[in-house]
Amino acid sequence: MIDIKLIRENPELVKKNCERRGCDVDIDALVKIEKEHRSTIQKIEELRADRNRLSKECRDNPDARVKVKEIKEELATLEQQQARIEKELDVSLFWLPNLLHPAVPDGDGDDANFELRKEGTVPEFSFKPRDHQELGELLDIIDTKRGAKVAQSGFFYWKGKGTQLCNALFFWTQQQLINSGFTSFMTPCVAKEKTLFGTGYLPFCAAETYALEDENLALIGTSEQTLVGYHADETLNPEEMPLRYCAFSPCFRTEAGSYGKESRGIFRVHQFHKVEQIIFCMPEDAEKCHDECLVNEEALLKALEIPYRVVDVCVGDMGAPGYRKYDIEAYFAGYGGYREVTSNTNLTDFQTRRLNIRYKGKDGSKGLVNTISATAVTDRVAIAIMENNQLEDGTVLIPKALQALTGFDKIEPGK
RNA sequence: GGAGAGGUGGCUGAGCGGCUUAAAGCACAGGUUUGCUAAACCUGGGUACGGGUAACUGUACCGGGGGUUCGAAUCCCCCCCUCUCCGCCA
Numbered sequence: 139m140i141d142i143k144l145i146r147e148n149p150e151l152v153k154k155n156c157e158r159r160g161c162d163v164d165i166d167a168l169v170k171i172e173k174e175h176r177s178t179i180q181k182i183e184e185l186r187a188d189r190n191r192l193s194k195e196c197r198d199n200p201d202a203r204v205k206v207k208e209i210k211e212e213l214a215t216l217e218q219q220q221a222r223i224e225k226e227l228d229v230s231l232f233w234l235p236n237l238l239h240p241a242v243p244d245g246d247g248d249d250a251n252f253e254l255r256k257e258g259t260v261p262e263f264s265f266k267p268r269d270h271q272e273l274g275e276l277l278d279i280i281d282t283k284r285g286a287k288v289a290q291s292g293f294f295y296w297k298g299k300g301t302q303l304c305n306a307l308f309f310w311t312q313q314q315l316i317n318s319g320f321t322s323f324m325t326p327c328v329a330k331e332k333t334l335f336g337t338g339y340l341p342f343c344a345a346e347t348y349a350l351e352d353e354n355l356a357l358i359g360t361s362e363q364t365l366v367g368y369h370a371d372e373t374l375n376p377e378e379m380p381l382r383y384c385a386f387s388p389c390f391r392t393e394a395g396s397y398g399k400e401s402r403g404i405f406r407v408h409q410f411h412k413v414e415q416i417i418f419c420m421p422e423d424a425e426k427c428h429d430e431c432l433v434n435e436e437a438l439l440k441a442l443e444i445p446y447r448v449v450d451v452c453v454g455d456m457g458a459p460g461y462r463k464y465d466i467e468a469y470f471a472g473y474g475g476y477r478e479v480t481s482n483t484n485l486t487d488f489q490t491r492r493l494n495i496r497y498k499g500k501d502g503s504k505g506l507v508n509t510i511s512a513t514a515v516t517d518r519v520a521i522a523i524m525e526n527n528q529l530e531d532g533t534v535l536i537p538k539a540l541q542a543l544t545g546f547d548k549i550e551p552g553k
Numbered sequence: 554g555g556a557g558a559g560g561u562g563g564c565u566g567a568g569c570g571g572c573u574u575a576a577a578g579c580a581c582a583g584g585u586u587u588g589c590u591a592a593a594c595c596u597g598g599g600u601a602c603g604g605g606u607a608a609c610u611g612u613a614c615c616g617g618g619g620g621u622u623c624g625a626a627u628c629c630c631c632c633c634c635u636c637u638c639c640g641c642c643a
Contacts, residue, residue: 180603183612190612193624197571206623373563373600496600500582 139491140234146172152234158244158453159235168230175227178220185213232341235458236488242462245452248478251465252452257436258445260469265530269472270521271403274300276532277549280404292393292408296517299549303536304411304520306543308386311413311438311515315384318434320415323385325364328355333367336493338459338485345394348408357390362511365416370493374507379497380419380427384514387412404517405477413514420497421487424461424508428484431512432464435480438515441539444522445469447476461486468518472525479519482512 145152146169153165189209195202243252261267274280279300285293296304312322331354334340334347339359348357358364365383374381389412393401404410415434417427432448439446451463463483467476487506490496498504527535534549541547 176603179612183603186613187611189623193622194571196623200623203623210623 139231139488140236141487141491142172142231145169145234151237155237156235158238159458160246160454161233161235161458163230163234168227168234171223171227171230175220175223178216178223182213182216182220185209185216189213232335233458236461236486238453238456239462239484241450242456243450243452246454248452248455250452251449251455254448254450254464256445256447257440258443258469260445261471261526263471263528263530267471267474267525267528268532269403269470270405270524273472273524273528273532273534274403274521276551277534279303279549282404290408294404294407299544299546300520302544302546303523303540303549304517306536306540307442307515307520307523308411308413310540310543312384312386314438314441315382315413315415315434315514318382320382320384323361323365323368323383325358325361325368325385325387327358327387327390329358329363329367330354331356333363333370333493334359336370337363337366337489338457338492339363342458346391348390348392358387359391360389360412360511361385361387361414362416365414366418366489366495366509366511367493369418369495369507371495373496373498374418376420376497376499376503379507380417380423383416383418385414385416387414389516404521407517410517412516415510415512415514417510417512418495418507419510421505421508424484424486424510427508427510428462428464428482428512431482431510432466435466435482435512435514439466439468439479439519442519442523442537443539444519444526444537446479451481457483459483459485459488461488468522470522470525471528477518479516479522480513483510485509485511 140152145165149165149169156163156165189206192202192206192209196206243250245251268276270280271282274282277300279297281295281297285291285295316322328350331340334356339347343359346359350356364387365385368383369381389410391408391410393406393408415431417431419427436446436448446466446468449465449467451460451465456463460483463481465478465482466480468479469475470477486508489509490506495507495509496504497507523537524534527537529535532551536544536547536549
């Protein structure tokens with residue numbers, strides 16, 4: 139949600155922002171409704187002031203009672219009107235996207251993302267490299283067929299050494315982040331509607347959400363939801379920020395409408411696993427913290443010897459809550475190109491305004507905290523390792539960084 | 554799952570229709586004094602949204618939502634949450 143004052147005082151800025159976003163909210167109408175909203179409230183407050191004043195006289199002045207009764211009726215009508223206006227206003231506000239960083243590239247989709255840099259060496263093969271689906275079956279470490287049998291298409295099993303690789307990857311990643319000053323969490327895997335709304339997943343990603351029947355709960359799409367929601371309705375101390383949090387969790391997404399080549403294997407599934415980084419910071423530190431998360435992501439991929447490129451995500455490929463976003467795309471040898479493995483978003487105060495997360499300094503300064511939400515690693519990193527580190531017979535070599543935790547240095551067919 | 558007790562400011566906790574502008578204590582901030590890893594005393598408070606150049610001022614907020622009333626933290630209804638005991642359980 140963006141600041142209503144900003145919309146009131148600088149509607150042109152918000153209008154331009156919506157245009158860039160390709161979002162057709164009528165700002166003029168919104169401003170008009172907001173004005174009506176305020177004037178109605180003012181009328182109501184004046185009437186209430188009269189009522190409060192008069193009702194004190196009521197004990198020994200019967201005339202006042204009659205008057206207050208009249209005010210009461212008048213109030214009832216106005217309050218009803220006000221509720222209607224407020225609802226209309228809220229709906230428009232809830233759908234309004236965040237502002238954009240001036241440097242965000244224009245464009246409709248991921249082909250307009252701006253490449254900032256390429257790192258690492260793309261592996262070369264004397265044979266045609268297999269993709270992770272083929273390798274997973276050959277090595278008996280990924281089972282999508284039984285995932286579909288037991289749950290549904292789009293769910294899968296990690297098995298044997300594949301599981302061990304993932305456990306090592308996720309544990310190692312959390313250790314790296316803890317060494318960088320992060321506090322690790324295990325969070326609930328469900329969250330209330332209020333939490334999903336507050337983090338911006340509702341109303342924007344309603345179709346992506348697995349809601350629980352007969353409960354006001356949904357499976358989390360990411361631990362961002364539960365980590366950011368952790369501080370809802372709290373006032374944080376500027377001296378204790380930035381707060382760096384990480385969590386490992388499963389992530390559930392319906393992935394409505396995705397299909398085709400991109401969904402082969404486990405690249406896009408209904409349940410994946412992720413170590414997430416969240417930073418709560420002062421507004422003036424948001425860009426610095428955003429960069430810090432990117433540094434962490436890159437350090438992890440470098441240590442795992444995975445080639446990648448960093449892109450500055452364009453308007454059309456960025457979610458409504460985002461102010462600026464960097465994606466990292468790792469090289470996948472079996473796929474033969476770069477594919478998204480992490481995304482790192484500066485959300486400014488979009489989430490904290492909805493969730494009411496404030497700061498208050500000793501000097502009396504106060505305002506809304508800013509949040510950064512960034513992937514550390516997911517299963518996709520494990521499959522990048524598989525595709526890039528394969529030998530002709532399908533053997534996959536484990537990166538040195540993980541060998542102490544896996545307890546083996548390769549996964550071979552039939553073993 | 555069964556039974557009971559509760560939800561009041563940063564915290565503890567009183568208030569149970571209008572003397573509440575929410576007591577008191579703790580904590581916090583400022584000050585005074587005596588002193589030396591502190592104590593005593595005095596003073597001061599919240600949040601949100603409006604109005605005003607301002608000093609100031611209005612409204613709302615006692616878990617949430619309805620209701621009764623001229624007037625609700627207080628009475629009534631519904632919901633949510635927490636705690637204790639019993640049962641079950643990794």
